[in-house]
Amino acid sequence: MDLQSKMDLILSSPTVEVVQSDELKTLLETNSKPVHYVGLEISGFLHLGSLMVLGSKVNDLLKAGVKCKVFLADWHSIINEKLGGDWEKILVASNYYEEAFQFFCPGVEIVRGSELYHNNDDYWKKVVLFSRHVTLARDTRCLQIMGRKESDALHVAQYLYPPMQAVDINELGVDIAHAGLDQRKIHMLAREVFPKMKWKVPVALHTALLAGLLEPEKTESAGEDGKFDKVVACKMSKSKPDTAIFIHDTTAEITRKLNGAYCPAKIVEGNPVLEIAKLIVFKQQKEFKIERPEKFGGNVTFASFDELATQFAEGKVHPMDLKKSVARDVDKLVAPIRGHFEKKKDLLEVYNQAKITR
Numbered sequence: 001m002d003l004q005s006k007m008d009l010i011l012s013s014p015t016v017e018v019v020q021s022d023e024l025k026t027l028l029e030t031n032s033k034p035v036h037y038v039g040l041e042i043s044g045f046l047h048l049g050s051l052m053v054l055g056s057k058v059n060d061l062l063k064a065g066v067k068c069k070v071f072l073a074d075w076h077s078i079i080n081e082k083l084g085g086d087w088e089k090i091l092v093a094s095n096y097y098e099e100a101f102q103f104f105c106p107g108v109e110i111v112r113g114s115e116l117y118h119n120n121d122d123y124w125k126k127v128v129l130f131s132r133h134v135t136l137a138r139d140t141r142c143l144q145i146m147g148r149k150e151s152d153a154l155h156v157a158q159y160l161y162p163p164m165q166a167v168d169i170n171e172l173g174v175d176i177a178h179a180g181l182d183q184r185k186i187h188m189l190a191r192e193v194f195p196k197m198k199w200k201v202p203v204a205l206h207t208a209l210l211a212g213l214l215e216p217e218k219t220e221s222a223g224e225d226g227k228f229d230k231v232v233a234c235k236m237s238k239s240k241p242d243t244a245i246f247i248h249d250t251t252a253e254i255t256r257k258l259n260g261a262y263c264p265a266k267i268v269e270g271n272p273v274l275e276i277a278k279l280i281v282f283k284q285q286k287e288f289k290i291e292r293p294e295k296f297g298g299n300v301t302f303a304s305f306d307e308l309a310t311q312f313a314e315g316k317v318h319p320m321d322l323k324k325s326v327a328r329d330v331d332k333l334v335a336p337i338r339g340h341f342e343k344k345k346d347l348l349e350v351y352n353q354a355k356i357t358r
Contacts, residue, residue: 003028006064010205013305014053014279016181019191019204027175027203028064034175036061036205037111039071039168042093043082045351046100047244048280048330049180049210049236051337055104056283057178057207068108069172070101075113076164079157080146089350096347100247103340116171123171126197131163133193139163142185166190170199177202180209210236210279211272212243213261245276245330247337248348254334258327263319268309273319273326278305281329288329292321 001009006028011018018024027034038054058068072094074087083089091114098110117123131139142162143154165186169177177187187204194201213236236244245254263273281288282305289301296318302308311317341348 001064009060009064010066012060013283014057014208015205016208017184017204017206019187019206024176024203024205031175033065033067035069035173036066036176036178037069037071037169037172037174038178039073039076039165040097041073041077041080041082042090042097043077045246045248045348046097047210047236047246048276048334049244051100051104051247052284052333053207053210053279054178054180055101057205058101058105058108061176061178062105062107066176068105069174070097070105070108070110071116071168071172072097072110072112073165073168075117076161079161079164083350092350096350099341099344099347100337104337111172113168116168120171123167126167126170127160127163130167130193130197133196134163134189138189142189144182144185162186162189166193169202170194170197173200174202175200176205178205178207181206182209208275208279211270211275212236212240213245213257213272214240214243215262216270216272245334247334248341249334249338251331254331255324255327258323258330259320261323263323265319266313266315268313271312273323274305274309274312276330277308277322277326280333281326284333285329288325290317290321290325291328292318296321 003025007021007025010024011021036058038058040050040054058070061068074090074094077083077090078085078087083093094112101108101110136159139159139162143152143158146158146161166189169190177190179187184204184206187202187206191201191204242257242260245257249257258273258276261273263271268274277288287301287303288305288308289299291299297316300311300317302311308317312322
């Protein structure tokens with residue numbers, strides 16, 4: 001694959017930002033097998049955003065010849081009190097995450113935090129040395145990566161989270177640090193501090209956050225560079241099941257959730273059903289068909305998301321027709337993953353016992 005084809009693939013949807021694109025180009029020109037990483041806390045069931053949006057970009061990178069690593073952040077999950085902060089449950093649930101990403105992203109390498117840190121005194125030394133370059137105020141602002149607000153009452157361990165995440169990037173030998181847009185602050189911190197540590201500075205690759213299905217909230221919270229991150233307030237969330245479509249949802253559940261989704265007529269911005277069409281449906285297939293009775297215009301096929309968005313904005317596509325057609329295609333795309341785990345129900349037992357999805 002030539003350089004431009006690699007760039008086009010990496011920059012395609014759901015990518016929303018690369019810091020910096022010229023650095024990415026140079027990296028691809030000079031390194032035949034750059035190293036990528038994306039990290040996830042281990043918590044509840046994976047959903048369209050956490051597996052399919054992130055995973056689709058991992059697949060793009062694999063096609064571009066990048067060595068991809070999915071980092072299962074078990075220690076970070078403890079710090080952020082996922083699965084009740086129960087270490088054994090987190091370790092068992094990590095097997096489910098590993099299975100899901102290896103199925104959806106064939107060829108990806110799975111690394112656990114507990115494996116990276118085991119008998120690794122140098123890692124903890126680097127955490128301390130990195131932390132010397134970070135003020136408490138800057139560290140606190142980075143706690144958005146945990147879904148925390150600066151005003152939240154936090155325990156001391158949570159302040160270790162940003163330095164640990166930054167040092168993970170170095171310890172894994174990462175050339176491309178990838179995450180959802182909500183992780184931007186930590187990547188900018190790493191790019192600022194790494195030169196002081198004489199560490200390799202990673203390219204930061206940010207993918208879109210899939211909006212939750214309910215009406216989005218608004219926020220005026222600005223990032224380090226003044227960019228607003230209102231998308232974080234309405235992202236698909238495991239802790240709010242009706243905002244998310246999980247990879248285990250049945251056809252009926254997917255249909256019910258999308259039928260009840262926020263989807264105002266003629267409104268494109270902040271419309272979660274259109275977001276799913278853009279980030280999931282059009283990413284996985286070349287065309288999208290709206291099925292409807294002849295008296296309402298009959299079936300119509302779209303070759304691009306922009307074409308769909310334009311017709312929706314003009315009122316030529318009814319919200320309910322959009323919902324039904326998106327539900328049909330999402331169910332078709334989720335079905336192989338859902339079916340895979342039907343044969344591996346033991347991996348879900350930790351969730352069934354606890355009766356939780358978070």
